[in-house]
Amino acid sequence: xxxxxxxxxxxxxxxxxxxxxxxxxxxxxxxxxxxxxxxxxxxxxxxxxxxxxxxxxxxxxxxxxxxxxxxxxxxxxxxxxxxxxxxxxxxxxxxxxxxxxxxxxxxxxxxxxxxxxxxxxxxxxxxxxxxxxxxxxxxxxxxxxxxxxxxxxxxxxxxxxxxxxxxxxxxxxxxxxxxxxxxxxxxxxxxxxxxxxxxxx
Amino acid sequence: xxxxxxxxxxxxxxxxxxxxxxxxxxxxxxxxxxxxxxxxxxxxxxxxxxxxxxxxxxxxxxxxxxxxxxxxxxxxxxxxxxxxxxxxxxxxxxxxxxxxxxxxxxxxxxxxxxxxxxxxxxxxxxxxxxxxxxxxxxxxxxxxxxxxxxxxxxxxxxxxxxxxxxxxxxxxxxxxxxxxxxxxxxxxxxxxxxxxxxxxxxxxxxxxxxxxxxxxxxxxxxxxxxxxxxxxxxxxxxxxxxxxxxxxxxxxxxxxxxxxxxxxxxxxxxxxxxxxxxxxxx
Numbered sequence: 001x002x003x004x005x006x007x008x009x010x011x012x013x014x015x016x017x018x019x020x021x022x023x024x025x026x027x028x029x030x031x032x033x034x035x036x037x038x039x040x041x042x043x044x045x046x047x048x049x050x051x052x053x054x055x056x057x058x059x060x061x062x063x064x065x066x067x068x069x070x071x072x073x074x075x076x077x078x079x080x081x082x083x084x085x086x087x088x089x090x091x092x093x094x095x096x097x098x099x100x101x102x103x104x105x106x107x108x109x110x111x112x113x114x115x116x117x118x119x120x121x122x123x124x125x126x127x128x129x130x131x132x133x134x135x136x137x138x139x140x141x142x143x144x145x146x147x148x149x150x151x152x153x154x155x156x157x158x159x160x161x162x163x164x165x166x167x168x169x170x171x172x173x174x175x176x177x178x179x180x181x182x183x184x185x186x187x188x189x190x191x192x193x194x195x196x197x198x199x200x201x
Numbered sequence: 202x203x204x205x206x207x208x209x210x211x212x213x214x215x216x217x218x219x220x221x222x223x224x225x226x227x228x229x230x231x232x233x234x235x236x237x238x239x240x241x242x243x244x245x246x247x248x249x250x251x252x253x254x255x256x257x258x259x260x261x262x263x264x265x266x267x268x269x270x271x272x273x274x275x276x277x278x279x280x281x282x283x284x285x286x287x288x289x290x291x292x293x294x295x296x297x298x299x300x301x302x303x304x305x306x307x308x309x310x311x312x313x314x315x316x317x318x319x320x321x322x323x324x325x326x327x328x329x330x331x332x333x334x335x336x337x338x339x340x341x342x343x344x345x346x347x348x349x350x351x352x353x354x355x356x357x358x359x360x361x362x363x364x365x366x367x368x369x370x371x372x373x374x375x376x377x378x379x380x381x382x383x384x385x386x387x388x389x390x391x392x393x394x395x396x397x398x399x400x401x402x403x404x405x406x407x408x409x410x411x412x413x414x415x416x417x418x419x420x421x422x423x424x425x426x427x428x429x430x431x432x433x434x435x436x437x438x439x440x441x442x443x444x445x446x447x448x449x450x451x452x453x454x455x456x457x458x459x460x461x462x463x464x465x466x467x468x469x470x471x472x473x474x475x476x477x478x479x480x481x482x483x
Contacts, residue, residue, distance in 0.1 A: 160348040191417040196272040
């Protein structure tokens with residue numbers, strides 16, 4: 001009976017350690033978060049796979065730009081079909097824009113035809129603060145060794161205008177192509193753009 | 202309708218209100234008013250004059266500087282001018298730090314005037330009026346953000362000689378436009394492990410100053426800027442951005458002094474190379 005308690009304590013310490021933010025080239029901070037179906041996901045569960053983290057707020061015009069155009073869903077579909085784990089993270093606190101219950105989120109996913117691997121509900125902002133996620137969207141790509149290989153914007157057109165998607169360079173697409181091919185990512189860090197993450201105030 | 206039914210409806214409505222995330226709700230009334238103004242009452246052929254795109258914001262709402270900081274984006278203007286008219290660069294007023302718990306943006310609350318010079322063609326015929334228009338796009342934020350777009354226009358008469366060109370509104374706006382630093386000032390930045398130490402020598406001790414980096418990804422926006430008065434200036438410790446991967450030769454930005462005056466500074470960076478621990482081949 002002592003063993004599980006001890007293991008839990010170690011896990012708690014390990015989870016508490018990486019509070020210094022995420023840096024490209026270093027190990028991505030581990031986390032454990034419940035998804036909109038009640039299942040817990042740990043980053044360490046996905047060692048050996050490429051993982052995308054996408055900070056999300058369904059009311060934010062920048063998030064809308066990429067969802068109402070279908071841009072984000074297309075990227076999700078393409079890469080989850082190739083075995084990439086896509087975790088959408090919602091760090092909006094209760095009462096703030098983008099905060100949703102599990103049922104509301106599942107309804108939204110259905111309506112938007114969005115198919116990430118899972119949506120992590122992070123209303124306390126623990127995962128958001130671990131990664132120092134600043135905007136919605138704010139994108140991260142983690143390689144199969146658990147190293148952060150990309151952090152920043154989804155693309156190079158930092159506007160809320162859907163018309164700008166067509167001519168944009170999608171940094172996440174580029175990072176995923178290179179990482180899944182075992183190549184180093186050429187653009188590793190960009191300035192994220194969007195609404196501020198609506199953490200608890 | 203029975204009283205009891207009415208009360209339960211009321212209660213339902215109240216419950217709906219209470220359950221709604223009030224802070225997150227989008228406003229129903231406009232929160233920003235955008236127009237275009239000319240400084241003179243009339244213009245003359247070949248004579249440069251100033252116009253301003255004016256943004257009026259409802260309380261609590263803000264728009265962004267050219268470097269918006271941690272979120273948002275600056276407003277954009279696309280002029281629609283008659284043939285031969287030439288618009289010069291926009292003169293961005295210095296922003297303020299818009300502080301929330303975890304992020305800092307650079308922008309404007311209340312009111313902002315974005316000034317630009319316009320030169321009409323020398324062959325412009327006096328006597329007529331001309332129409333100057335533009336498409337303005339912006340993102341305005343409080344707890345939530347709303348993108349917007351509008352057409353603005355003004356009509357102004359053309360006379361043989363120029364009308365006087367000074368209005369209080371424009372003069373006040375000019376006070377917020379950063380000026381080139383005086384030639385005898387010296388700005389330097391020393392790079393330390395995780396910070397730029399920016400020294401500005403003006404000849405006078407300065408107790409406090411705020412620095413706004415012109416480019417993103419150089420300075421950590423949300424970090425406090427610790428100021429130390431020097432006998433002949435001020436020193437600011439600016440935390441380096443986690444997103445800065447390559448060494449920079451110059452730190453460019455706007456410094457705002459306690460007098461409220463703002464200056465453009467371009468500080469050569471000396472010291473260590475870029476933080477080297479960040480990038481490993483992955």
